[in-house]
Amino acid sequence: MRIVLAEDVFLLRDGIVRLLESYGHDVVAAVADGPSALAALIDTSPDVAILDIRMPPSHTDEGLRVALQARQLVPGLPVLILSQHVEQLYARELLADGLGGVGYLLKDRVFEAEQFIDAVERVASGGTALDPAVIAKLLTGRGQHPLELLTSRESEVLALMAEGLSNQAIAQRLFLSEGAISKYTTLIFGKLGIEADENANRRVLAVLSFLRSPRG
Numbered sequence: 001m002r003i004v005l006a007e008d009v010f011l012l013r014d015g016i017v018r019l020l021e022s023y024g025h026d027v028v029a030a031v032a033d034g035p036s037a038l039a040a041l042i043d044t045s046p047d048v049a050i051l052d053i054r055m056p057p058s059h060t061d062e063g064l065r066v067a068l069q070a071r072q073l074v075p076g077l078p079v080l081i082l083s084q085h086v087e088q089l090y091a092r093e094l095l096a097d098g099l100g101g102v103g104y105l106l107k108d109r110v111f112e113a114e115q116f117i118d119a120v121e122r123v124a125s126g127g128t129a130l131d132p133a134v135i136a137k138l139l140t141g142r143g144q145h146p147l148e149l150l151t152s153r154e155s156e157v158l159a160l161m162a163e164g165l166s167n168q169a170i171a172q173r174l175f176l177s178e179g180a181i182s183k184y185t186t187l188i189f190g191k192l193g194i195e196a197d198e199n200a201n202r203r204v205l206a207v208l209s210f211l212r213s214p215r216g
Contacts, residue, residue: 001124004046005030006037006063007082008055012107016050016082023117034062041070041077048101048124053083061087067094076101080123083107086137100204103129103164122164128207129164149191155210157184162207 007013029040033056051063067079078101103123119129
């Protein structure tokens with residue numbers, strides 16, 4: 001898998017490059033600022049981009065702005081944001097195109113190499129990988145049931161889907177059978193009007209509907 005990495009802290013950037021390469025991935029560009037990141041994404045057309053948010057020149061929101069620009073130029077370009085901060089407005093914009101292939105992890109909450117690599121590979125394949133803290137921030141001010149058609153349990157299952165968990169992992173988290181979770185996901189798809197489509201990932205569409213739902 002070909003990857004562009006943008007991170008301004010040298011030791012962290014170098015460490016991530018070594019980690020990715022140890023799992024057999026090819027880091028085609030590792031840069032330290034927003035303009036270089038955008039140029040690398042356009043020039044190399046990677047399978048996935050891993051971007052910090054606050055980089056030179058302004059140290060504000062370069063990473064997210066680069067992600068938005070890149071996905072306008074290359075619709076559906078998989079992007080994993082890796083940051084210490086949750087930028088609510090831009091995060092919503094990043095999710096708004098509905099194309100999937102989006103991740104947002106907080107650096108201080110990534111505890112294992114396998115956790116990080118799994119998130120990178122999931123986003124590259126068109127899925128989502130969102131930290132629970134990011135989800136909570138995006139849902140600030142919403143009612144207990146972001147989508148009125150869903151029951152409390154269905155909303156809970158959908159929130160765990162947004163973290164990128166499989167049905168098996170959700171079942172373990174909720175102490176339910178995998179069959180029960182499969183039934184919940186089927187009900188969720190039905191209530192959200194998401195029909196089977198070989199050109200779309202129904203889990204991604206459900207998650208995006210959840211995150212873009214009106215405030216309660």
